[in-house]
Amino acid sequence: MIVGNDVVDLDDPEARGAARRDRFVRRILRPAERRAVEASSDPDAALWARFAAKEAAYKAAVRLHGGAPSAPAAYEVAEDLAWVRLHALRLHLVVETPAPRASGRPAFVHAVAFSGDWDDRPRFAAGPHRGDPGADARSLLAESAAASLGCDPSRLRIVRDPIAGSWDGFGPPRLHLDGLPLPAPVSLSHHGRFVAYAHGAVAQRRRHV
Amino acid sequence: MMQTEVFEKVVGILKPFVREPEALERVGPDTSILGDLKVNSARLVDVVLEMEDAFGIAISDEEADSVRSVGDAVSLVLRKR
Numbered sequence: 092m093i094v095g096n097d098v099v100d101l102d103d104p105e106a107r108g109a110a111r112r113d114r115f116v117r118r119i120l121r122p123a124e125r126r127a128v129e130a131s132s133d134p135d136a137a138l139w140a141r142f143a144a145k146e147a148a149y150k151a152a153v154r155l156h157g158g159a160p161s162a163p164a165a166y167e168v169a170e171d172l173a174w175v176r177l178h179a180l181r182l183h184l185v186v187e188t189p190a191p192r193a194s195g196r197p198a199f200v201h202a203v204a205f206s207g208d209w210d211d212r213p214r215f216a217a218g219p220h221r222g223d224p225g226a227d228a229r230s231l232l233a234e235s236a237a238a239s240l241g242c243d244p245s246r247l248r249i250v251r252d253p254i255a256g257s258w259d260g261f262g263p264p265r266l267h268l269d270g271l272p273l274p275a276p277v278s279l280s281h282h283g284r285f286v287a288y289a290h291g292a293v294a295q296r297r298r299h300v
Numbered sequence: 301m302m303q304t305e306v307f308e309k310v311v312g313i314l315k316p317f318v319r320e321p322e323a324l325e326r327v328g329p330d331t332s333i334l335g336d337l338k339v340n341s342a343r344l345v346d347v348v349l350e351m352e353d354a355f356g357i358a359i360s361d362e363e364a365d366s367v368r369s370v371g372d373a374v375s376l377v378l379r380k381r
Contacts, residue, residue, distance in 0.1 A: 105343065118345050146341055161341065162361030258368065259335025
């Protein structure tokens with residue numbers, strides 16, 4: 092399985108009004124995606140749901156192919172947000188939005204893209220951070236993975252190995268139990284007030300814990 | 301336009317989108333735009349649009365994809381002009 096996720100804070104200044112910025116929209120969305128956004132009652136949320144889906148798919152795709160394109164327009168998102176595709180690679184897609192608030196819109200969108208069987212879909216969640224987005228996202232991921240494994244979260248670490256030429260000089264995050272790598276794919280994201288994680292099944296190691 | 305001039309202009313374009321302002325104080329050609337300056341992927345799209353406007357060039361998705369560092373961005377501009 093490969094997995095990627097991305098969260099967008101819809102109240103962040105950079106997110107608000109983005110659907111009205113024509114060049115920006117044209118740069119990241121395909122024609123059918125633009126039509127879906129234009130037809131939406133909440134164009135900004137619709138835009139960022141699709142952007143997050145593309146970003147999640149990119150994070151998943153780089154695990155298969157380090158040179159996967161990062162340009163959002165390279166990724167095609169289904170009109171019903173059920174899948175996202177890069178060439179022949181089609182990934183399941185879940186777009187999580189909390190219940191709309193009094194303002195009529197949700198606070199964030201969280202997209203998770205993954206391969207494999209739908210029934211084996213990853214665990215994922217998003218929520219507000221407590222002051223250190225990077226550490227808080229890792230902590231939430233560790234707590235979820237530890238619950239699956241039935242172990243204490245302190246035994247888990249999320250590590251990123253240096254990889255020259257990657258977007259930030261590091262490879263995708265990986266989960267370690269007692270210093271040894273676990274096969275479960277993991278993904279982390281934070282934006283504005285929110286952090287999010289997704290991870291594949293880790294339970295197969297449970298009998299060793 | 302000289303390389304230094306393009307460099308200064310690129311740094312000026314990046315400045316509003318940088319989430320790690322102290323990294324700008326030691327910015328150089330090898331500075332990673334996403335990794336060191338913490339420009340996020342959505343803002344990177346804005347950076348590309350502003351570079352197109354500022355230098356009067358068109359930047360394809362493939363060309364934008366090849367830009368990792370400030371030096372990559374400068375080289376791209378010099379190549380396109």
